[in-house]
Amino acid sequence: MKFLLLPYVPHERKSARQQLADLVDQAVLAEQLGFDAYGIGERHDGLIAGSSPAVILANAAARTSTIQLLTTVSTLGLHDPLRAFEDYSTLDHLADGRLDLVIGKGGYAETHRIFGVTPDDQWDRLRENYEVFRRLWNETEVTWEGRFRPPLERVTALPRPGRPEVRIWHGANTNLASADFAARHGDPLFTSIGTAAVGRYLESVRYYRERFAFHDHDPQRALVGVGTGGFHAAATSQEAVRKFTPVFDRRQVYNRRYEHAALDRLGITTVEDYIAKTSALVGSTQQVIEIVLAQHETFQHDLLHIHVDAEALTPEDYRATLEIFATDIAPAIRKELPNKPIDDWQTPPPAPTASGVPVSAAVDRG
Numbered sequence: 337m338k339f340l341l342l343p344y345v346p347h348e349r350k351s352a353r354q355q356l357a358d359l360v361d362q363a364v365l366a367e368q369l370g371f372d373a374y375g376i377g378e379r380h381d382g383l384i385a386g387s388s389p390a391v392i393l394a395n396a397a398a399r400t401s402t403i404q405l406l407t408t409v410s411t412l413g414l415h416d417p418l419r420a421f422e423d424y425s426t427l428d429h430l431a432d433g434r435l436d437l438v439i440g441k442g443g444y445a446e447t448h449r450i451f452g453v454t455p456d457d458q459w460d461r462l463r464e465n466y467e468v469f470r471r472l473w474n475e476t477e478v479t480w481e482g483r484f485r486p487p488l489e490r491v492t493a494l495p496r497p498g499r500p501e502v503r504i505w506h507g508a509n510t511n512l513a514s515a516d517f518a519a520r521h522g523d524p525l526f527t528s529i530g531t532a533a534v535g536r537y538l539e540s541v542r543y544y545r546e547r548f549a550f551h552d553h554d555p556q557r558a559l560v561g562v563g564t565g566g567f568h569a570a571a572t573s574q575e576a577v578r579k580f581t582p583v584f585d586r587r588q589v590y591n592r593r594y595e596h597a598a599l600d601r602l603g604i605t606t607v608e609d610y611i612a613k614t615s616a617l618v619g620s621t622q623q624v625i626e627i628v629l630a631q632h633e634t635f636q637h638d639l640l641h642i643h644v645d646a647e648a649l650t651p652e653d654y655r656a657t658l659e660i661f662a663t664d665i666a667p668a669i670r671k672e673l674p675n676k677p678i679d680d681w682q683t684p685p686p687a688p689t690a691s692g693v694p695v696s697a698a699v700d701r702g
Contacts, residue, residue, distance in 0.1 A: 337632070337673040338372035339666055340561070340641040341658075342408060352385040356392060358646075359385075363396035365655075367403040369662040374400075375408030375438070375641065381446040390423040397431035404434050408641070409507045409526075411442035413462030414451045416485055417469040418493055425473070425497045433499050438526050438561075439466065440507030460484075463517060466504070470521075473497055505561060508540055515540045519547035524559035526639070529615040534631065537562070541635050556676070561639035562631070565614035568644065569660045573619040579657075580618045581607045582648040617642075621664045628669055638676060 343362040350358070359376060366374040374396065376389040386392065389407045396405060405427075412420060428435040441458045442448065453461060464482050471478050472493040481487040505526040508514035518525045525544045527537045541560055548558040566583055570576040584607040591599045604610050615631070617624045628640065642661060646654045 337628075337637070337669055338639045338675060339661075340373040340375050340406060340408070340639055341366040341369075341371045342375050342377070342563075342641050342643045344643060344645045344647065355385040356395075359392055360395045360399060362646075363393075363403065363405070364399050365658070367400045369658055370666065371403060371642070371662070373404035373406050373436070373639070375406035377408045378411050378442070379444070379447070380411075380414075380450060381444050390427050393435070394427050394430050397427065397434065401432075402434075404436060405431050406436045406505075407438055409438045409440035409442070411447065412437075412439040412465050412469065413441050413458060414447070414453060415465065417465040418472060418485075418488070418491070420465070421469055421472040421493045422495075424502070425493070425495055428502060429495065429498050436503045436505060438505040438507055457484075459511075459513065466517075466521075470504075473502060474500065505559075508544070509537055510540055512540060512543050515544040516547045519544050519553070519558075520551045522548070522551070522553045522557065524561065524638075526561035526563075528563035528641075530563055530565050534615050534634065538634060541637075559639070559676070560635060560637040561641065562635050562637045563615065563641045564643055565610070565616035566645065567617045567624070567642050567661065568657050569617070569619065569621050569624045569665060570657070571620065573623055576619050576623075577607060577611065579649065579653060580611070580616075583645040584610050586645060586648045621660060624661075624665055625668050628665075629672060632673055 341362070343359055363374045376392050376396075377384075377386055378389050379386045389410060393405045393407070407424075410420070410424075424435065424437065439462070441453075441462045448454070448458060461484055464484055468478075468480055468482065468485075468488070471480065472491070476492040476496075477490040478488050478492070479490055503524065504521075505524040506514055506518035507526050507528065508518060509527050509529075515525060525541065527540055529537050541562075544560070545555065545558055549555045566580065566587070568576050568580040568583065570579060587610070588599065599605075599610070602613060604613055610616060611618045617627055619627065631637075642658075644654060644657055649657070
């Protein structure tokens with residue numbers, strides 16, 4: 337199994353410049369700690385300074401050398417596919433081929449409003465832009481006509497990519513049509529899970545695998561990534577819950593402000609409820625290992641994202657919990673769940689020793 341670190345840099349009390357610097361610093365830290373991948377999402381609603389993941393990841397690419405860089409997600413349906421190609425082909429060169437895309441329609445009403453996307457056309461825009469993007473990446477002199485942009489007549493998009501294919505994951509939570517679209521193209525599936533119950537997303541993953549085979553792709557080549565509702569490990573489960581409680585408290589505030597009290601509707605009112613009813617990885621080291629292995633029995637996934645709320649923890653606790661994952665949890669899971677041979681990412685750097693790594697360099701921009 338491979339591990340993807342997703343950063344958490346909220347806008348409260350931080351300037352856009354500081355947020356962007358923190359996002360890049362965390363990519364450096366993720367590489368130092370031996371994570372396989374680092375992802376930046378795309379947001380246009382002002383909650384985080386992440387409207388241009390290609391630019392942020394280009395900076396991260398300049399400061400790292402081995403870690404895979406992902407867009408988590410790129411809202412490809414909002415953008416001109418030719419311009420998106422130019423951005424990501426350029427980034428792929430700057431990252432020496434360390435780029436994967438995770439694409440999705442985006443789940444935020446304000447984003448759709450400002451880009452002029454409607455519930456009736458959001459899926460069609462994403463699918464059309466994906467098709468054009470793929471052709472521009474793989475072909476020269478592309479001639480094409482569609483619904484949402486002017487036609488292309490013998491267009492060769494530049495710069496030409498340095499590799500013939502780019503891996504594109506499809507973000508699909510509960511929409512079966514999205515799972516089928518990923519399967520039809522032989523692409524990987526990524527389901528965020530997040531704060532919802534794990535079982536809610538199982539139908540999409542099962543359907544994706546069924547349709548992958550239906551579309552005449554080798555089932556062994558189906559790759560699945562899943563998310564988590566947060567991570568915190570400590571020497572004991574009691575300590576982990578205690579240190580995760582501020583994270584849950586912030587999650588509740590966010591939930592009631594921006595997600596229309598979705599957690600309340602699930603009957604989640606305490607941190608214990610949250611840990612029991614969501615995909616959160618909270619507990620002792622051994623407990624977290626057992627949770628991940630149990631989730632793998634359900635999803636048979638190949639990629640797991642790890643998410644730690646940096647704002648709710650002290651810098652010391654934030655680094656410490658990531659170090660625990662890197663030194664004590666990830667190696668045990670990798671031993672139990674080796675990567676598929678088709679996964680061609682670079683071999684991750686050695687895990688840090690039990691004494692930890694000198695992470696100060698990762699956060700010192702001096």
